[in-house]
Amino acid sequence: MEKPLYPSSVMRITQGYNEGTHRDSFAIDDAGADTSISKIKAPFTGIIKKIYQQDANEVWLESTDKVLYPDGTIDYMTILFAHANDVSNLFVGKKINKNEEFYSEGTKGLSSGNHCHFECAQGKFTGSGWHQNASGYWSINNGKKPEDCLWINDSIKILDNHNYNFKKIEPEILEEPVKDEPLQPPTPSTDEQSSSSPVPSTNEQSPASPIPPTTESTPAAPTQNNKQSSTPDTDLKLIFQCPKTALYGIYLKANEQLYLKK
Numbered sequence: 001m002e003k004p005l006y007p008s009s010v011m012r013i014t015q016g017y018n019e020g021t022h023r024d025s026f027a028i029d030d031a032g033a034d035t036s037i038s039k040i041k042a043p044f045t046g047i048i049k050k051i052y053q054q055d056a057n058e059v060w061l062e063s064t065d066k067v068l069y070p071d072g073t074i075d076y077m078t079i080l081f082a083h084a085n086d087v088s089n090l091f092v093g094k095k096i097n098k099n100e101e102f103y104s105e106g107t108k109g110l111s112s113g114n115h116c117h118f119e120c121a122q123g124k125f126t127g128s129g130w131h132q133n134a135s136g137y138w139s140i141n142n143g144k145k146p147e148d149c150l151w152i153n154d155s156i157k158i159l160d161n162h163n164y165n166f167k168k169i170e171p172e173i174l175e176e177p178v179k180d181e182p183l184q185p186p187t188p189s190t191d192e193q194s195s196s197s198p199v200p201s202t203n204e205q206s207p208a209s210p211i212p213p214t215t216e217s218t219p220a221a222p223t224q225n226n227k228q229s230s231t232p233d234t235d236l237k238l239i240f241q242c243p244k245t246a247l248y249g250i251y252l253k254a255n256e257q258l259y260l261k262k
């Protein structure tokens with residue numbers, strides 16, 4: 001599930017929500033790295049639902065699927081972008097990929113300098129996409145705080161976050177090569193000869209075992225001096241299959257044995 005990402009690679013919020021022309025809305029302005037025109041990336045994979053060229057070239061982008069909000073909400077998301085000088089490359093129904101630089105800062109409409117005005121909303125595009133709020137400004141329907149909608153990551157340079165606490169996407173799994181070393185078994189002791197052994201040797205004689213007798217001597221575990229290491233594959237119970245090469249943490253109880261099977 002996608003995590004909507006802040007749409008500018010440099011965060012410099014020049015006007016927050018409920019301030020000035022953003023009164024009674026959750027709109028913010030981002031002016032990017034400098035006064036030049038920066039590209040605006042799609043926070044999620046979406047569809048253009050509306051373009052309003054009579055004002056500030058407002059564009060509504062609706063997510064194609066439900067997304068994961070930083071506050072834990074799982075729902076569709078719609079975002080209104082404004083002020084691009086040229087939207088001739090866009091049309092209603094156009095699919096936009098996540099991170100695609102589909103929009104730009106600009107000065108179209110009420111704007112004193114190049115920036116992008118955007119407003120996040122929970123759910124799909126509804127009605128005409130916006131409404132006139134109590135202060136007389138046109139605002140997206142079902143608006144929601146940007147920091148409750150958008151994530152950041154290490155690729156986004158933050159010059160001014162306007163004291164909004166955006167949640168960072170942490171790397172999901174530390175990608176490190178798995179060392180090709182044999183597993184060290186628990187210290188061989190008399191415990192392993194006891195009846196409490198998790199791998200009773202009588203299992204090898206079980207008629208239910210589908211494995212031919214000739215394979216019973218194949219060591220399944222990379223142990224070196226454990227007399228009971230000749231466990232047939234069928235005695236290994238699959239606990240977990242790695243979906244990809246990575247480091248994994250598991251919980252083991254005392255005296256439990258762990259076997260790896262390639």
Ligand SMILES: [Zn+2]
Nearest residue numbers: 027028029117
């Ligand atoms: Zn604005």
